[in-house]
Amino acid sequence: MASQSARRWASALLSPTGIAAVLGLAVVAVAAVLGPIIWGERASATDLLALSQPPTPEHLFGTDAAGRDVLARTLVATRLSVLMALAASGFGIVAGVLFGLLPGVLPARAGRFVVAVFNFAIAFPGLLITIFLSVIFGQGSLGAVLAIGLSIVPAYARLTHTLASSVDGRDFVAAARILGVGKSKVVFRHILPNIAGPLIVNASVTVGGALIAFASLSFLGLGVQPPEFDWGRMLSEGLGRIFVNPATALAPGIAVVLAGITFTLAGETIARATGVNPGPSSRLRPWRFAKILANDATAVAAQNAGTADKVLSVRNLRVAVPTDAGWFEPVKGISFSVARGELVGMVGESGSGKSLSCMAAAGLVEYPLRVCADLVEFDGVPLLQGERRPPGSSGRKIQRLLGTRLAMVFQDPMSSLNPALKVGTQVAEPGFLHGGLSRRAAWAKAVRRLEDVKIPLATKRAHQHPHELSGGMRQRVMIAMGLMGSPALIIADEPTTALDVTVQREVLSVLNDVHNDTGAAILMISHDMAVVTGLCTRVLVMYQGQLVEDLPTAELLAGKARHPYTRALLAAVPDMDTDRSLPMPTIAEGMDFSAGPSARGEELEEVLS
Amino acid sequence: MSKSPAPEITAAPGVIRSSNLTSGGGHGWFASGSWSLFAVRRGGRFAGSVVALVTVAFLMLQLIPGDPARASLGPTASIEAVALRRHELGLDQSLVLQYLQFWRGLLTGQPGDSISLRVPVADVIASRFPATAQLALLTLAVVLVLAIPLGLLAAAMTRGGRRRGIELGFNSTAGFFAVIPEFLLGVGLIYVFAVSFHVFPVAGQSGPLSYVLPVAALSIGSTAALARIVRSEALGVLEQDYLRTARAKRMPPLRVYLRHALPNLMTSTLTIAGLFLGSLIAGTVLVETIFAWPGLGTTIVSSILTKDYPLAQTLVVVYGGIVLLINLLVDVLLAVLDPRSTIKES
Numbered sequence: 028m029a030s031q032s033a034r035r036w037a038s039a040l041l042s043p044t045g046i047a048a049v050l051g052l053a054v055v056a057v058a059a060v061l062g063p064i065i066w067g068e069r070a071s072a073t074d075l076l077a078l079s080q081p082p083t084p085e086h087l088f089g090t091d092a093a094g095r096d097v098l099a100r101t102l103v104a105t106r107l108s109v110l111m112a113l114a115a116s117g118f119g120i121v122a123g124v125l126f127g128l129l130p131g132v133l134p135a136r137a138g139r140f141v142v143a144v145f146n147f148a149i150a151f152p153g154l155l156i157t158i159f160l161s162v163i164f165g166q167g168s169l170g171a172v173l174a175i176g177l178s179i180v181p182a183y184a185r186l187t188h189t190l191a192s193s194v195d196g197r198d199f200v201a202a203a204r205i206l207g208v209g210k211s212k213v214v215f216r217h218i219l220p221n222i223a224g225p226l227i228v229n230a231s232v233t234v235g236g237a238l239i240a241f242a243s244l245s246f247l248g249l250g251v252q253p254p255e256f257d258w259g260r261m262l263s264e265g266l267g268r269i270f271v272n273p274a275t276a277l278a279p280g281i282a283v284v285l286a287g288i289t290f291t292l293a294g295e296t297i298a299r300a301t302g303v304n305p306g307p308s309s310r311l312r313p314w315r316f317a318k319i320l321a322n323d324a325t326a327v328a329a330q331n332a333g334t335a336d337k338v339l340s341v342r343n344l345r346v347a348v349p350t351d352a353g354w355f356e357p358v359k360g361i362s363f364s365v366a367r368g369e370l371v372g373m374v375g376e377s378g379s380g381k382s383l384s385c386m387a388a389a390g391l392v393e394y395p396l397r398v399c400a401d402l403v404e405f406d407g408v409p410l411l412q413g414e415r416r417p418p419g420s421s422g423r424k425i426q427r428l429l430g431t432r433l434a435m436v437f438q439d440p441m442s443s444l445n446p447a448l449k450v451g452t453q454v455a456e457p458g459f460l461h462g463g464l465s466r467r468a469a470w471a472k473a474v475r476r477l478e479d480v481k482i483p484l485a486t487k488r489a490h491q492h493p494h495e496l497s498g499g500m501r502q503r504v505m506i507a508m509g510l511m512g513s514p515a516l517i518i519a520d521e522p523t524t525a526l527d528v529t530v531q532r533e534v535l536s537v538l539n540d541v542h543n544d545t546g547a548a549i550l551m552i553s554h555d556m557a558v559v560t561g562l563c564t565r566v567l568v569m570y571q572g573q574l575v576e577d578l579p580t581a582e583l584l585a586g587k588a589r590h591p592y593t594r595a596l597l598a599a600v601p602d603m604d605t606d607r608s609l610p611m612p613t614i615a616e617g618m619d620f621s622a623g624p625s626a627r628g629e630e631l632e633e634v635l636s
Numbered sequence: 637m638s639k640s641p642a643p644e645i646t647a648a649p650g651v652i653r654s655s656n657l658t659s660g661g662g663h664g665w666f667a668s669g670s671w672s673l674f675a676v677r678r679g680g681r682f683a684g685s686v687v688a689l690v691t692v693a694f695l696m697l698q699l700i701p702g703d704p705a706r707a708s709l710g711p712t713a714s715i716e717a718v719a720l721r722r723h724e725l726g727l728d729q730s731l732v733l734q735y736l737q738f739w740r741g742l743l744t745g746q747p748g749d750s751i752s753l754r755v756p757v758a759d760v761i762a763s764r765f766p767a768t769a770q771l772a773l774l775t776l777a778v779v780l781v782l783a784i785p786l787g788l789l790a791a792a793m794t795r796g797g798r799r800r801g802i803e804l805g806f807n808s809t810a811g812f813f814a815v816i817p818e819f820l821l822g823v824g825l826i827y828v829f830a831v832s833f834h835v836f837p838v839a840g841q842s843g844p845l846s847y848v849l850p851v852a853a854l855s856i857g858s859t860a861a862l863a864r865i866v867r868s869e870a871l872g873v874l875e876q877d878y879l880r881t882a883r884a885k886r887m888p889p890l891r892v893y894l895r896h897a898l899p900n901l902m903t904s905t906l907t908i909a910g911l912f913l914g915s916l917i918a919g920t921v922l923v924e925t926i927f928a929w930p931g932l933g934t935t936i937v938s939s940i941l942t943k944d945y946p947l948a949q950t951l952v953v954v955y956g957g958i959v960l961l962i963n964l965l966v967d968v969l970l971a972v973l974d975p976r977s978t979i980k981e982s
Contacts, residue, residue, distance in 0.1 A: 235815070
């Protein structure tokens with residue numbers, strides 16, 4: 028563990044952000060400690076012969092109205108500016124954390140009152156609170172520290188309270204309570220150490236904010252009073268002389284910005300080092316896939332010869348996912364096809380790559396995942412050759428084809444419909460985007476399609492938002508959406524998994540009706556053997572990124588499956604004769620079927636546990 | 637501090653649960669019951685906050701260490717003058733009476749006279765308020781118009797870890813401008829555009845051109861910060877399943893972003909924009925001072941410096957009231973826009 032955190036610190040500190048933060052902090056620290064010692068005299072030495080001078084080699088940023096060197100004054104002001112920021116932040120953070128933990132220690136009612144107080148205070152911007160407090164505390168550096176310190180309290184109290192509440196529900200806190208640990212001990216021993224990370228990260232940002240707050244306050248004339256001076260004071264003096272000598276405003280301005288950025292960068296570095304906010308991951312080497320076989324036109328033509336009756340042909344499809352350890356291929360070169368009007372099911376355990384294969388074939392797999400195939404052809408049009416669409420093909424035409432001829436139904440109808448748009452709009456979209464209909468005609472067609480999928484009161488439903496519909500109805504809306512075009516293929520990705528059993532049946536029968544009415548082929552992905560064998564005439568079985576079985580449902584049910592995984596899968600489906608006094612058969616965790624069909628069927632008894 | 641580190645989204649209290657999701661009632665959630673409940677609850681909180689604000693503003697005078705009358709006149713003033721000032725400030729009355737009179741002054745719109753300006757406080761505020769309101773509203777408009785498209789564009793270009801270079805460039809540019817305080821930006825803008833190139837006036841409110849620099853000084857930082865937030869919110873929305881559905885319909889990318897992603901961003905963006913408007917109000921105090929803008933900001937600063945307590949007290953109530961009002965408006969707007977928001981009342 029220690030070495031891991033050391034490594035994280037090292038990588039955070041050696042990143043550009045970390046290096047900049049360390050350098051910046053070093054400069055600020057040196058200027059704060061040594062500034063007044065080295066340049067103190069020069070900063071207060073008035074040169075009556077050089078009042079308000081523009082930059083000269085002797086005075087790099089010129090002189091102020093009293094003939095004092097602006098650069099020296101800026102450097103000297105570092106100590107007061109930084110010390111005040113640190114003092115105010117320290118005070119504000121400690122008070123804020125204690126205040127934020129208070130609700131956990133106090134009785135419930137008093138705790139709620141405390142929360143109400145800082146919720147009230149946090150509604151007001153920090154600067155307003157600071158200005159308000161500076162009326163009470165008067166002007167001067169001590170008043171400014173108190174005012175800014177106090178203005179930090181509500182935000183920090185709120186942060187602490189939020190973090191503490193999120194930890195409060197965890198098991199170890201509950202356990203401590205059950206063991207009779209006192210309230211304050213729970214808060215300080217069990218909760219505080221677990222929220223320290225984000226609090227520390229924010230502390231650095233707070234110091235940067237305080238620095239700017241002091242500059243603002245002094246700039247308004249409400250902070251540091253002469254003869255003391257900080258960056259804000261110098262800025263406000265410089266602004267008055269901006270026509271005469273802009274450099275006098277420039278030097279303290281640069282100092283404020285650099286110091287502010289330094290503390291922000293330091294916060295980011297700490298966040299990365301403590302793992303509160305991990306930085307970007309390292310770059311990957313480009314994915315290398317096997318050489319694409321067919322690149323010349325004749326080979327493609329030869330391949331196309333057999334695909335005329337196919338609505339979808341996929342050859343050697345591969346998908347790669349970047350991981351920390353390099354590229355991982357969840358789909359390892361599969362080939363399959365769907366004939367026109369065919370009902371095909373694709374089964375496999377979760378993670379077998381079935382869903383990803385179909386998304387990849389439909390062109391819906393997005394960066395950072397990578398897809399390549401020897402060929403993906405849909406409705407007679409090649410979509411993918413290698414990693415991109417075939418040379419010479421029109422992207423717009425392909426999009427239009429897919430938009431009208433390919434329908435998709437996704438697993439979770441709850442999240443697959445846009446919560447902000449009316450159901451009718453979402454269904455009608457393909458009509459006016461691809462179908463050349465007017466919006467009004469598309470809407471009318473959408474209502475008819477909603478009726479087709481047996482949504483009652485379709486006219487009214489079309490005007491509703493998805494959250495006003497039940498789950499089964501939403502899935503039928505998804506199907507209706509696909510019917511706006513004239514789909515040749517419907518890819519249904521676990522369309523019934525998120526639904527309860529009776530609704531599942533309704534959705535399946537709607538899909539079946541659509542198939543009967545329009546002749547559309549269906550490629551149905553499921554992990555439910557019963558659903559697939561009930562609807563489909565052919566079954567594809569995927570296992571660990573490979574297609575291990577491709578045979579008609581009838582043969583599958585007749586026990587002609589070749590691959591041991593398919594047989595195990597099939598044997599795990601209970602039927603009416605299953606002995607219910609025995610535990611249901613399952614496929615043992617960690618079974619490896621990658622040996623393929625050579626494994627003997629007789630081993631099935633061992634496979635099932 | 638006007639740009640406090642990443643404002644947390646305060647729990648928007650639009651607690652209107654959609655009780656009858658699947659009823660055919662069309663606008664089921666529009667049931668009057670939940671709306672009046674919302675109005676009572678939110679209105680009650682607003683009233684409570686206003687009472688707290690007025691009380692705090694009242695206590696401000698009492699909390700000043702020593703004698704405020706003496707503080708306002710300085711150590712050399714005669715005892716008679718101090719006694720007179722005590723009377724003017726009402727400090728010779730009982731605390732309860734003072735408190736009630738403070739309320740009466742606010743409610744009748746006659747919170748007494750300004751000590752330094754010798755005119756009614758109400759007149760000062762009435763003549764100064766429009767300039768500040770114009771500045772703040774114009775800035776908010778600029779921020780929203782720029783930040784939302786910028787953030788969305790950045791999200792669209794960098795979603796799913798695409799184009800790391802652009803992501804880095806966007807984040808560091810936005811981060812840089814979000815860190816620079818508006819008063820520094822103001823000074824810089826004056827130097828470049830008013831002093832060096834004489835494009836815009838240095839200070840004051842005189843014609844449309846005089847708005848450019850103050851609005852720019854106020855809006856650049858907020859735009860950068862809001863654009864960053866919009867981008868990260870948009871990245872979340874772009875990962876949603878319903879955007880995969882939108883892509884599966886093969887619609888033009890512009891429609892995916894504007895019609896399908898943008899509406900789902902509005903709730904969080906609005907909540908945050910409300911917080912920004914609050915801090916923008918604070919920012920006007922600084923920017924007005926830089927540009928000698930004839931608004932409330934310059935007035936509150938001078939009232940504090942001249943120890944004009946009646947004016948300062950009333951201005952604290954005005955500024956605080958504006959912030960509370962903004963929060964209220966944002967909550968109402970959120971409840972109207974996103975009635976099924978089930979964000980819990982804190």
